[in-house]
Amino acid sequence: MLLIKNKWNVKPILLSVAKPFVEKYHYAHGASKIAVSCFGLYYNEDKKNLHGVSWWMPPPFGASKSVSPNNPNGVLSLHRFCLVDDRPENAGSFLISKSIKMLCKKRWSTLVTYADIALKHNGGLYKASNWLYSGVTKKNPLFWDKKNNKMTSRKKGSITYNIKQMIEMGFEHKGNFAKHKFIYPLFNRNKYNLIQKELFFTKKGNIINAK
Numbered sequence: 001m002l003l004i005k006n007k008w009n010v011k012p013i014l015l016s017v018a019k020p021f022v023e024k025y026h027y028a029h030g031a032s033k034i035a036v037s038c039f040g041l042y043y044n045e046d047k048k049n050l051h052g053v054s055w056w057m058p059p060p061f062g063a064s065k066s067v068s069p070n071n072p073n074g075v076l077s078l079h080r081f082c083l084v085d086d087r088p089e090n091a092g093s094f095l096i097s098k099s100i101k102m103l104c105k106k107r108w109s110t111l112v113t114y115a116d117i118a119l120k121h122n123g124g125l126y127k128a129s130n131w132l133y134s135g136v137t138k139k140n141p142l143f144w145d146k147k148n149n150k151m152t153s154r155k156k157g158s159i160t161y162n163i164k165q166m167i168e169m170g171f172e173h174k175g176n177f178a179k180h181k182f183i184y185p186l187f188n189r190n191k192y193n194l195i196q197k198e199l200f201f202t203k204k205g206n207i208i209n210a211k
Helices: 015-025 061-067 091-102 124-128 163-168
Strands: 008-012 037-043 046-057 075-083 110-116 132-136 140-145 150-152 172-177 179-185 199-201 207-210
Touching (some): 046 091
Antiparallel strands (some): 037 046, 046 075, 110 179, 140 150
C-alpha cells in the first residue's frame, strides 16, 4: 500500500514528543537528550497519533570532518528515524523528504546518516530518498544495556570508555560492526565524488557488488 501524499503531512514536533516515540519504536530504544530539529508524520484525519519521527542533530566532530572537511560545522546528522510498523511503504521516504525541506539551509550544508550492518540494514530507504552512498565506516563496538533493554554508547558526557570498562559497567558487548554511510548535500551536489551506482547487499547488509 502506497502513502497518498495529500492525506499525510509532516510537521515540526517537540523533543518531548519525539523521545518517547523513538524509545518505543526505534531498534536502539534510546536517543540523545538534545536535538536541532524533530519532525513528525501525521495522518490528516487524525491529528493526535504520531506515525513516524525524524530526529536531527550534529554528529561527532570527527564524523562531520570526514563528510565536509572545509565546513564540518555545517553537517547535520539524521540521528534517529523510525515509523510505526505497517505504515504505507513509501511513508519513510515521504517523512525524510519533507523533513529535509524544513531544515534551515542557511545553517546546514550537508546531511549524513548511517545504516547499521549489525541490524542487517542496507540503507534502501536512503537510496529511495536520493541520498548518496559514501561507503562503509570502520568497525566500532556495539553495546547493549540489558537492564534497560536498549543500545548504549561508549561516550558518556565528555568520557569515551573502552570495551573493558563498558563490560565492567555491566553492558553487553555485541561485537564490532561497520555501518553504511550516506550523504545528502544540500548544495553543489555534483561536486561529491561518491559511489552513486546501484548497490546489491546480502541479507546481513554487506555489499555483494556494484554495477
